[in-house]
Amino acid sequence: MVLNIASLLQKSYKENQPKTMVQVLLFLAGLPVHLVVYFIYLMKKKDQTLIAQLDGIRSELSKKHCTDQWHSEYADQLVRKRNFLQEDVSDKEIHKLSEKLAGNRLEEEILRCTEEYLTQNRVRKETYSVYFHSLLKRPEFLLYTLLPGALMYALLLLFSNPFLTYIAERLVQSVLVIVGVAVLVFTILYISPFDPASNILGESATKEQIAAFNQLHGLDLSYWQQLWNAVKGIATFDLGTSFAGNEDVATSIANKFPVTLTIALFSVIMAVVIAIPVGILSATRPNSFLDYSFMFIALIGLSIPNFWQGLIFILNFSIKFNWLPATYSPSNHLSMIMPVVVLGTALTASIARMMRSSLLEIIHEDYIITARAKGLTKIQMLWKHAVGNAMIPVITVIGLLFGGMLGGAAVTEKVFNIRGIGSYIVDKQFIPDIPAIMGGVVYIAITISIVNLLIDILYAFLDPRIRSKINQS
């Protein structure tokens, strides 16, 4: 058992040798182990004969007067080159150059001879990395260093599996992107020419009042301190109090987020349920009347602004026919229909178009023709081979558009008077309430990143093409 793990670790260590970034990471993770091992290595190295060997070979080679011979050879070549190219080079320069070349050759020769000697006498050239590598092979070493080197071993195990490596890389990437988003949004709001204090306290505020306000919200600190506070606040779900109204921003966001997320989720479900059959129907009958009508409707769906569609829905279904309530209330499930449809329209249209083009492309692939030639019926071919593969780009699009939807929710929420995160951000931007805007935007970006991360990881397990790509790299 221990032996197995030891060989696994050793293999992983060897494979990751060329990757500098990974090496640095491993070294940092196993710093305590490395310090001790390096000390032992230095102690051991003292009785090494390598350096003595090198000196011996050097003196031997120089005794043979090889250098002078090489020197004259190079000089001859350089003179001939000068004559041929009719270059304007002085003898002195040629002398210098040939001397340098001869010197280089001497070094190479020495190295070569040493290598030869070492392989002949079965002595390995010991470097620290090789030494460490050989240590990893021993189970007792592993047991001794288990505690101080736990972090490094965990990393090594992680890197031994390409899937885990891929997931870890994507995770790190997402975290970096989220920090980047926080820094970006904070910087935009920081360099704003507006002064929140005088905006909120009004024209008549005294200097002391403004100073007290700034101190309360930490606005008198330096840029880096404020930035650090903001990033820390996002990570710990503690965004402080809003500028106006003195409410806890994190709690407000936590209250409003589920509303938006529910509507968005239902919209996605609606879009998938409608769009995928439509896309399949269109792709199986390309350029038919049905196909043209579906795609025409989809294009109209893409071209309607959310707020206009919402207003027309309210006008028809609430005012004229009085079927559905015009404003949203969480207790009334009927009031959810219109916002969900409005928010989902553009997504439905995009997915239908994407599904159609993706399926059309796959239907013309060679393996589908093979499947047809094998005698599969059209329907079998479609369900067994085509639809599943066509879904892959569609799912990516859903992931990407989900983000756009959470952003676009602001408009829909305003139309239907929904108290979600979108309308919260819009309301707060008039003040402008920096912690609230920042929190809202960054948490939405985090949600989107998580959704995309999950989709990417899902792929890694589902799509054989991506799987083999990960395994190869």
Next chain:
Amino acid sequence: MKKSFNNRHALIISKDYPQANFTWVLSLAIAVIFLWNSFSTKTDGLNPVVFTLFCAYTLTSIFQLFIARKMKKDLLDTGEISKMTRRLGYVQLVSLLTGNIFTAAFAFNLINKRKTPEYTFAVYMLLTQIAVLAISSVNLFKPYVSDTFLIAMGILLLFALFYLVVLILSVLYVNEYSAPRWMSILSIVLMVTAATGNLFALLLGWSLFMKSRRFDSSRLMKWNVMWEKITRNSTAVLGMFFILLMLVISITSRFTFDYALAVENNYGAILQAPSLAYPFGTDNFGRDVFSRIVFGARISLLVGLASTLLPGLIGGFLGAIAGYYSTRIDNWIMRLLDILYSIPGILLAIAIIAAFGANTVNLIIALSVGSIPTYARTMRANVLMVSNYDFVDSAKALGASDFSILFRQIVPNSLAPMIVKSTLTIGGAVIATSSLSYLGLGVEPHIPEWGNILKVGSTYLETNSYLAIFPGLAIILLVLSFNFLGDGLRDALDPKLD
């Protein structure tokens, strides 16, 4: 047997026949919309004007259906459309009087068997001019018109006549690869008239110039093939027509429309229903909604174009650098752009506007920043592909510098997908503009902009719903046109990109 098979094939590959069907369906759909609107729910009465329009459109559709049937019969019997059927196009041209652009465009298409790009340009140039004249002449019913109205209308009318002459001349004298020499003067005059925004005139002028000056045939063929591909897609041309119509209107409205009617309060005419003087009614300050929508086109087009061009340039540049100098620089640029990419465009725009205030310039910047990554990604993918082509290697072998290889060889050859991408996303920019205005974060509220007009309209939804409906229709039409044009361009330039 063989003959009938050939004829069936002729029906399938015919470009006119599907267009005929498309036209009657569309025309009938508009007729149904008119029928729906001719009955008012409040008064239970019949709106005579709308109902007449419904009748006219229904008649046109039925005639169009008749033409389509006849075309099918001709194609199946003889393999081509007979002269008699083509003459029916002249009759169908009459439908232009009811404002049915679709049947009129089809009729022009049907009349002429031999379709050079010039013919298509000339037809749409003329149609655009007629449409602009029709829209501008609505001002005649107003209590007063702008000082330059008569002169401007006169010039526009002269242009229209000139375009008609050019249309006839180009049918008579222009063929595939050449035109008479004297046409080069004509083409220069045409290109000058394009200053009104009628870019069809510019295209036609340039095309005629190339042919009359006997440019080399490979270039002419390339031009012909490209435009044939685009014009084959009738929805793409209609989209282009509507966009250019908006462009001409937003330029000529400076002279033909009175700005005061759109912005100055007129308490004598508050919240009036649509009438001849106020085709789309008036709003809560008595401002003419029709004029407001016409002036709003200017802002929507300007913001839409600017917030596509700006990120296109910046994103294109970054993407080109990232794609060409791969590994380290690529990684840095793309990871930084990932940050921008993970914030939804509208939210980033809201944050920027919250920080710097709401006005047109900030709106353009806010919308631009969010869409830089999309363009960078498109450009990068193309540059990566084009960098592997042989001509890049030969440029390298000839000793060209990296900079000149990138910007002289690679970038021009990866522009087509960028153009397609920007046409497809410009509609989104127009929607985003009006959405932000609707939220009160876009263009300043006193400026007539479609989102602003809608914002006012949304408060009178119950009583004066037309206030919200008409500007919304304008937005949809413009966005739809850009989407149609983008789809057409994509099919023509880059069939693989989707």
